[in-house]
Amino acid sequence: MSEDAVDLNAKFDLFSEHWSPKLVARLNDYEVKLVKVKGDFVWHSHEETDELFLVLDGRLTIQLRDRDVTLGPGQLFVVPRGVEHCPRSDTEAKVLLLEPAGVVNTGDTGGALTAEVEQI
């Protein structure tokens, strides 16, 4: 691997906390973030943007108001803008997030799980 490439597994080894997305790459005004998730997040939505979840390891359930979307490694789902969702993982999952820069992880809900995005 070249030094300016991004190795996702190596990046995941740099942190252990849950629900705290880390910035690993930029694409125009979009950001690629990695997050470890475990347990239940909070119900929220993003009025201004879609949000892409790609599971790299483990199993992630994206609870929607009308159904659950469950993802394993190599599976992705795009939550449409404005749609309420609550991610959950009973064990732990490693997830790649893609969305415009500046999106707050808890959307319009806020609260204790709101995280500052650190670049790693």
Place this chain on the structure above:
Amino acid sequence: MSEDAVDLNAKFDLFSEHWSPKLVARLNDYEVKLVKVKGDFVWHSHEETDELFLVLDGRLTIQLRDRDVTLGPGQLFVVPRGVEHCPRSDTEAKVLLLEPAGVVNTGDTGGALTAEVEQI
């Protein structure tokens, strides 16, 4: 997996041709595409956008004018807008591309490898 999730391996099983990106998901005005690559592509650049390459299987070399960036599974690289590049894979690689809708695979070079993007 829920039916509206996207399984990347299942999508790759739907086609075999090289250098012909397939649309598998949309995120706002961006597109997630899958492509199988083998051999050399053409030197080109995209004046209007960065372009993200995430390797899912195999090995991809993104030749730049001043160096090569080599990626294996779980490694990504963002080619900055305007930077000439020529992807190459000596065996075969399965790659996820992310870029704004409407980007032409051969950029400002065109030619026989220019592909229409089909949704699968």
